[in-house]
Amino acid sequence: MNKIYKPNRTDWNEILKRPTQTIDAIEDIVNDIFKEVKKDGDAILRKYTQQFDGVSLDDLLVSALEVEEARTLVSDNLKTAIRLAKSNIETFHKAQITDRVEIETTSGVLCWQEKRPIQKVGLYIPGGTAPLFSTILMLAIPANIAGCKEIVLCSPPDKEGKLNPAILYTAQLCGVSQIFKVGGIQAIAGMTFGTESIPQVYKIFGPGNQFVTVAKQIATKYGVAIDMPAGPSELLVVADDTADAAFVASDLLSQAEHGTDSQVILVSTSEKMIDAVELEVEKQIKDLPRKKIARKAIENSKLIYVEDDGTAIDLINVYGPEHYIICSKNEDFYIDNTFNAGSVFIGNYTPESAGDYASGTNHTLPTNGYAKQYSGVNLDSFMKSMTFQKITEKGIEKIGNAIEVMAEAEGLQAHKNAITLRLNSLK
Amino acid sequence: MNKIYKPNRTDWNEILKRPTQTIDAIEDIVNDIFKEVKKDGDAILRKYTQQFDGVSLDDLLVSALEVEEARTLVSDNLKTAIRLAKSNIETFHKAQITDRVEIETTSGVLCWQEKRPIQKVGLYIPGGTAPLFSTILMLAIPANIAGCKEIVLCSPPDKEGKLNPAILYTAQLCGVSQIFKVGGIQAIAGMTFGTESIPQVYKIFGPGNQFVTVAKQIATKYGVAIDMPAGPSELLVVADDTADAAFVASDLLSQAEHGTDSQVILVSTSEKMIDAVELEVEKQIKDLPRKKIARKAIENSKLIYVEDDGTAIDLINVYGPEHYIICSKNEDFYIDNTFNAGSVFIGNYTPESAGDYASGTNHTLPTNGYAKQYSGVNLDSFMKSMTFQKITEKGIEKIGNAIEVMAEAEGLQAHKNAITLRLNSLK
Structure with a gap:
């Protein structure tokens, strides 16, 4: 395993680089x-x-x-x-x-948003x-x-x-x-x-x-x-001395057994924890049926020591892990300040495999840093949002002139006419 | 304008075909x-x-x-x-x-979903x-x-x-x-x-x-x-005798002035309305500054007569319009049974240009039939959903065994170990 001590911020991108895929x-x-x-x-x-x-x-x-x-x-x-x-x-x-979102934006201008199912999915x-x-x-x-x-x-x-x-x-x-x-x-x-x-x-x-x-x-x-673009599966664990080294090692290994290109990262503010996890990984890996695969992934894994939680969270947000375990006395700090992650596992009794199978959350998650801009699969992934509007005569009188002015300024006269005709009919 | 009477369902795909783009x-x-x-x-x-x-x-x-x-x-x-x-x-x-969605799926297994902003957008x-x-x-x-x-x-x-x-x-x-x-x-x-x-x-x-x-x-x-893949802008109006032919024509033209490849479709259960709209389009198009563009789009437009609302709604769902105006005495039927549309405009005083500018709904919408699977831009487009889980010792005792069984059945022993280690620590 690669142990990295207090890496410079300028080196983070290099350290956290995922294997490139040749598409x-x-x-x-x-x-x-x-x-x-x-x-x-x-x-x-x-x-x-x-x-x-x-x-x-x-x-x-x-x-x-x-x-x-x-x-x-x-x-x-x-x-x-x-x-x-x-x-x-x-x-x-x-x-x-979710219920439909309905609001009168101006008196007489009723707008609503509804989610409807995608009819055919594969x-x-x-x-x-x-x-x-x-x-x-x-x-x-x-x-x-x-x-x-x-x-x-x-x-x-x-x-x-x-x-x-x-x-x-x-x-x-x-x-x-x-x-x-x-x-x-x-x-x-x-x-x-x-x-x-x-x-x-x-x-x-x-x-x-x-x-x-x-x-x-x-x-x-x-x-x-x-659903989303896909890359090799990955896990980042942030752990301090309140973590259990054997548990952490078991989580890293459960990620590592997925494939030789699996990404496994431990970030810690404790040098002691890093050493303990390293030992535990060696101990546990021996008995795994898929140890050949796990060994290869572990070889590329990283144990990163950082001086404080603030540095850790910045690094985690740069990486944007698919799976993300928090075992820290400051767990709320990590929960509140993580902007980029797929699914988050909190505390010593919340292993990644719980979310893989049975906690209730979805295990189809953004890899490869896509947590920065993609959601994991959720109910909305199978629906699309549609919007509706219904405007009364009073309503169009209220917003009609603004539309005319804007349409004209964008050089779209027919857009303006559609309003003018209606306003004239009400005079 | 192309008037089409009672087209066979087998011809719908051909009639509703969008212009192919050479990418x-x-x-x-x-x-x-x-x-x-x-x-x-x-x-x-x-x-x-x-x-x-x-x-x-x-x-x-x-x-x-x-x-x-x-x-x-x-x-x-x-x-x-x-x-x-x-x-x-x-x-x-x-x-x-939206508020965060939080629920205990099993006693001691707390799961929640939160939306967090995408940090950098262009x-x-x-x-x-x-x-x-x-x-x-x-x-x-x-x-x-x-x-x-x-x-x-x-x-x-x-x-x-x-x-x-x-x-x-x-x-x-x-x-x-x-x-x-x-x-x-x-x-x-x-x-x-x-x-x-x-x-x-x-x-x-x-x-x-x-x-x-x-x-x-x-x-x-x-x-x-x-946000979404894009194609030429489009409007489908469904109108019966309760519609105002001049209003409908003004809406079709406001779509047509966007570009020569704009898609303009009227579906109606009234032959009279189709003829009246056709006349009104001819009348209104003359004074438009962008009439050359509008004329070209109108030439490719379609006025489709269908015998009843049931046929109309099926055809509309096959098309999946970006913009969709409903002027019908049976408006609720259309609202409830439309599965594929971007933004819906209901009634005689709700022109498309209201949604283009000022009603409050978003005008960045799925074209090219993408309303079948894509949402228009909305608040969630700028966020991603993250999931969290926190499991107590009691919680892992409740679901741990199920996870062990499933992990083993999928041949993932390390996933099982992560649970077994924790369950053993509680014995």
Whole structure:
């Protein structure tokens, strides 16, 4: 682990640099597959499912029978856990429902703002070694609360042409409308254009490898919205002597096991804590099944000693961490002064994994410093705000002249006429 | 005008098609200028200001003296109008302030969501024939209410190296931090990377020609967020016999004068109304200063007769208009069943130009069908939502086991360990 003592502010950007991703090289591949899917639909989805997932499928849609079978394959223990998580996530996201905002800005000029659901959304769930059913909870639950009419899910099949039972069980539990056995670039392209089997959607959510990430970015060119741009997952812990070194180490490792490019940072005002965490990481890492991955991420991790909380908070705001644990006697100072972070975990008994699975907050969060300008996924991510106005005759008499003057000053005479005609009709 | 009677649903997509924009051709130019600005900063901004705006500038920053001078050049009449608009826009956007959402999802598991301002935002205001000071109201007012720390504005100078006084007056009135005399692709690149004079920002807002639009899209590749993708402005009016044909015509024309590619659509359940509006458009268009532009847009406009309100609403939701006027005896039916629209204007005395300037709603709205998945600019556009969680010892005992089970099922042992360590410490 890299220990850094009192770094100069001028060096912060260099120290906090994320690994650069080379997107340009992938773009051509993605563009080509998009063009193919747009033209030939399902046939192309099948072709790439054969090529990348090694299985030939007649039907891309998961059948009711398969879903039923999956239900019998998931252990009761896991079902109970998933249902508890669902309940908490539902509670938190239902609390985010907002009333319409309505106000008379001038007497006779009534304006209101309402949020309405995005009608068709697509969820992407990666395949591979870990079946990320928890991400289905994080996406399908708010989509349902928002009232999205069509919730489509795509995930790559295994070599037997199956999806993991936990994925099917969770998708069904959370009200996903249709589940498709297709992954990668071709899945994103399918939801972008629509094919014979996959419906076209208006917004695509969910994580993925660099191919999926670039595919989502390309999808925006074709008018589809995405949840947010994605980069490797990351955790920053700020800890003083009130923290528990073993707990902190376990949190850093839970981030590190995600991938070799995971970002792990400890900021501390205590040299003692830094040394203790370093020892604990060494101790705990040995028994991890994914220790090879974790070891690599830990090699690039940073333990940064700063002299005071003020310096720490400035550094944290420059970084803008996705996950952010605060274990400090001055926790309120950190809570109040953090402007850039995705999800914040406060105190010794609030590990990141709580938010990953079951506290109720969403785990789809801005990485790569995007916490500076992007929200994590929340209920509003599945809605859009619309505004309404209704003006009475009295109301237009009040604001009409101002509009005429401004329209004229902007050289837009027809805009002015629309007012003048109405004002004249009231004379 | 193109009159279309009872079109088949299968033809709707064709009828409602927007003009396609060719972005690919511009992309190379934009990419090149971005690379130049990234490398050589202000020098490149000056080079292109000379080339495109025809003026050589030493200082890109507008001075306090220039702002002071502008104030004396704006008529009192216009100042009063701008201040009235500001008051209404402030009232409506302040009403959008939300409290933090806080809830205990499980006893001992406290979760909350808070919105915090994006620290640095950039506003782009186009130059050209019409000085769009109204757009400054729409962007700087909510940025200020949100609490953004730095609000940077870029707008191209005229051949004398000046900005329009109404732009400077409005920018100062609405609390813009710094105003720069730079426009086009180079302005967007400047705010994306930061230069010697222009600060780097986290999110860029505002309209522009196709070069600016593509530049904003390219900016997202470099980690900057944008308000939304943009296309030509558009208006859809739904009107029955309770509408006033002259008013409707004036609204269609106020949209048509924006540009030759403006989209103008009337949907009506009354053939009589369609004919009356057509006549009124011909009558009113003659006296418009921008009649050449309006004429071209009107030529491509569509007057669509449908047999009933149910058909009308389906067609409107397929289109997803940016601006949407409802003049119908069944206005509530349309209000309740419209899922895709930017800003809605209800009744005979609510012209689109009211929302463009002074009703209080925002005029930066999703075009090109993006109302299906994007919000118009609103207070939240200048903030991001962050989540927090604080779990007590009792709380982690309640949800810890579920997290362990789920982490294990996803193959993430270190995630499980972070819980197990804590649970063991409580035994």
